[in-house]
Amino acid sequence: MGIWFGALCTSFAATFIIASGQAPFVVAFYRLVFAVAFLLPVNAIQGWDQLRQIGRKQLLSCLIVGLFFALHLVTYIASLQYTSVASAGALLSLQPVFTAVGAFVFLREKIEFRVTLGIALAVAGGLIVGGGDLLIVTGSALFGDFLAAVSALMISLYFVTGRSLRQYLDIIPYLVVVYGSAAIATAIISALSGIPLAVSSTRGWIFLLALGVISTALGHGIFNWALKYTKASTVALVTLASPAAETVWAYLFLGQVPAITSIIGGIIMITGAVLAVSGEKEEEQREAGYSTSQQ
Numbered sequence: 001m002g003i004w005f006g007a008l009c010t011s012f013a014a015t016f017i018i019a020s021g022q023a024p025f026v027v028a029f030y031r032l033v034f035a036v037a038f039l040l041p042v043n044a045i046q047g048w049d050q051l052r053q054i055g056r057k058q059l060l061s062c063l064i065v066g067l068f069f070a071l072h073l074v075t076y077i078a079s080l081q082y083t084s085v086a087s088a089g090a091l092l093s094l095q096p097v098f099t100a101v102g103a104f105v106f107l108r109e110k111i112e113f114r115v116t117l118g119i120a121l122a123v124a125g126g127l128i129v130g131g132g133d134l135l136i137v138t139g140s141a142l143f144g145d146f147l148a149a150v151s152a153l154m155i156s157l158y159f160v161t162g163r164s165l166r167q168y169l170d171i172i173p174y175l176v177v178v179y180g181s182a183a184i185a186t187a188i189i190s191a192l193s194g195i196p197l198a199v200s201s202t203r204g205w206i207f208l209l210a211l212g213v214i215s216t217a218l219g220h221g222i223f224n225w226a227l228k229y230t231k232a233s234t235v236a237l238v239t240l241a242s243p244a245a246e247t248v249w250a251y252l253f254l255g256q257v258p259a260i261t262s263i264i265g266g267i268i269m270i271t272g273a274v275l276a277v278s279g280e281k282e283e284e285q286r287e288a289g290y291s292t293s294q295q
Contacts, residue, residue: 003230003238006222011245013215014088015253017077020207022199024081025190027208028073029197032183034212036176039221043172051173058169059177065161066181069220072154074186075147082144084256089246091148092239093126093269098156099236106160109231118276119233122240125268128261156236162224163232171225178224179216237276240269 017027043051054062079088096119103109111119166174190197199205219242226235247266250256 002222003226003235004241006219006226007238007241008245009219009222010215010239011242012249013211013219013242014080014246015249016207016211016215017080018250018254020204020211021201022204022208023195024074024078025186025193025195026197026199026204027077027211028070029183029186029190030199030208031073031212031216032070032179032186034209035216035221036179036183038213038217039172039176039179043176046172050170051176054169054173054177058165061161061165062169062174062177063181065158065165066178067185068154068158068161069178070182070185070189072151072158073182074189075154076151079144079147079151083141083148087141087145088148088151089242090126090128090265091145092152092155093123094149095152095156095159096122096233096237096240098153099159100233102156102160103163103232107163107232109233111233114278115231115234115237115276118237118272118274121272121275122237122269123272125265125270125272126240128265128268155239159223159227159232159236163227163235166224166228171221171228175217175221175224234276237273241273 020027022030076088076092079091100111100115100119104111162174162178187197199208223235223239226238245266247256247262
């Protein structure tokens with residue numbers, strides 16, 4: 001159930017981003033800063049020893065993961081300025097495919113049939129959502145779609161690399177280092193691009209705070225927690241419940257009316273995610289039963 005709560009938290013991200021009215025780099029930077037600010041007191045309560053015990057090689061890997069996350073955030077947030085929430089979410093549905101391939105190549109994770117079927121359903125649902133949006137596509141929307149596809153690739157690399165690191169690192173110090181390095185990377189890219197990181201309104205601060213705490217510290221934090229116990233491809237697949245729900249929130253709070261294809265595709269995407277998660281649980285139970293019988 002925890003991972004689904006993470007999907008619920010991240011599903012508000014697009015609404016918070018659009019409602020804040022801030023530039024992409026500003027949104028990406030402050031959501032990370034607020035997430036770290038939320039997590040640091042938790043880390044302090046637990047003690048700083050876990051943070052100090054992170055080795056140099058692991059620290060470098062965390063910095064790379066943070067860079068992947070920063071690039072994911074910047075490209076996704078920027079995509080929302082050019083294309084619809086539905087279309088961006090549809091292209092993000094490619095991330096389980098990227099993640100499954102990466103996990104197979106680098107982590108040697110086997111992909112069971114039910115998980116494969118779930119991924120296929122999710123991608124099909126995403127294409128249905130995007131297909132409806134592409135009927136009214138414009139030149140600027142195509143650029144937004146490209147940014148969303150890059151974002152999908154970056155989050156896939158983030159999950160695959162994070163899956164490996166989470167086997168050795170506890171969740172809170174891991175998040176502090178990854179989110180902190182992502183914030184620094186975003187600030188550096190912003191400075192090199194000549195883009196100021198100034199928030200233009202009190203309303204912006206409020207929605208950025210909500211984005212940092214709810215969607216980043218809690219939502220993405222839960223996904224990273226799950227990477228220790230769940231295959232990267234399955235975690236990536238569950239995150240697809242977020243774009244499906246985002247379409248609903250965009251309609252309720254922003255007035256973006258979803259096409260019928262968005263509704264149908266969203267249902268198919270969530271069905272695929274549920275199928276994959278149930279398949280992995282069944283596999284774990286089967287492996288546990290086999291181990292018990294061998295004792």
